Amino acid sequence: MPSDLPPELRAALDAEPDGDDLARVWDALAAAAPAVPTADWPALRARIAPGARRAADRPTARPGRTLRRLGWGTAALAALGVLALVWWARPVLHEAPAGELLAVTLPDGSAVTLNGGATLRHPRRFGDERGVALAGEAFFEVEPGSVPFVVSTHNARVEVLGTAFNVRAWAEDAATAVALVHGRVRVDRTGSGESRRLEPGEAVVVDAGGIEAHATDVGRAAAWRGGALAFDDLPLSAVLREVARRYGVAFDATGTPRDAHVSAFYAERPRLDALLGDLGAAAGVRFVPGADGYRVRA
Structure with a gap:
């Protein structure tokens, strides 16, 4: 099966008896049929309609060729249907x-x-x-x-x-x-x-x-939406997890002997160095900078 299929489509096709054929149809469609923006569909239909009328005056195609075209068309619709179902079901x-x-x-x-x-x-x-x-x-x-x-x-x-x-x-x-x-x-x-x-x-x-x-x-409790930072009697470990999420930094508190509780409120987002200074004073710890974040030391 082609390797460039979306994972969800590949999984769905693996469960189908004709999955390999449908996958090849998908590849053929992707290579031969560029996407048409929604706004271009009216113009596309206008171009197709006259062609459909002219087709009625052409000689009838041989049955075998018609059946092959119908087979590929059915497979293409099936492949697109599977993809649509997978996409819709995915949250x-x-x-x-x-x-x-x-x-x-x-x-x-x-x-x-x-x-x-x-x-x-x-x-x-x-x-x-x-x-x-x-x-x-x-x-x-x-x-x-x-x-x-x-x-x-x-x-x-x-x-x-x-x-x-x-x-x-x-x-x-x-x-x-x-x-x-x-x-x-x-x-x-x-x-x-x-x-x-x-x-x-x-x-x-x-x-x-x-x-x-x-x-x-x-x-x-909801002031964080405006950039505020609030800790309401939280253990230091929980406070550091929040700081890590808000500032994108990492903390290593391995070996820290105590997990003091901290209460603080900042109406505006403080600088990280100022915040760590306040937390260190409140919890009786030091924050030592390292290559991948901060180590917490008593």
Whole structure:
């Protein structure tokens, strides 16, 4: 089978008895039929139509040649159909680069802002449920609708009908934090049957112990969208993971004897050297620069 096929198409064709033939059709189409921009289709149809009428006056083609043409045409349509199905079934993936924010508009018009390093997956078109999967932190502004909007994380499920809320769900933190700005949401702990409804201004944390109300400043919880940086009684290890994502740097804390808790708020993004100086003073550690990041020393 040709090696330059898209991986998804190659996998689909491997499962078909005529996969090799369809792959050859794909290669032939790619080599012989350049893509036509959507805007050019009316002109193309206008050119084709007269030719089709003239074809009626031409001598009838031999049956064998006609059958071969029909065979290749059927194979071509099958190959394109397989490709279209594979493309449609594949979810859309959005990934925010480290240190950058990414704005995403979902198929229903809902708006999502991804924090650096976060990923979001969703279908190309919503059906009975407007479902997305989040790894990392994101702020959602959900369009109202009768179909529930659901955010799934590594350990929680957040269901809404139309609202604005922040979700922080880094798998390495072993928790999902949800802060509601306005509207109402229901948070479910995956696999436990435990759930809780939130009112505006409320926040919860979902972890191995269950769902717990968490006192927080909801405005600060989502302030990262404007470049702010907030740590609310977080262990130093979690703080450094956040700094690594926001600034695109690496930390090696191997051998650090203590994991002090840190609380801090920066209304504007601080310089990295100033931030590390503050964290070092608060946690009683030093940050030693190296070729591939910083080593943390007591």
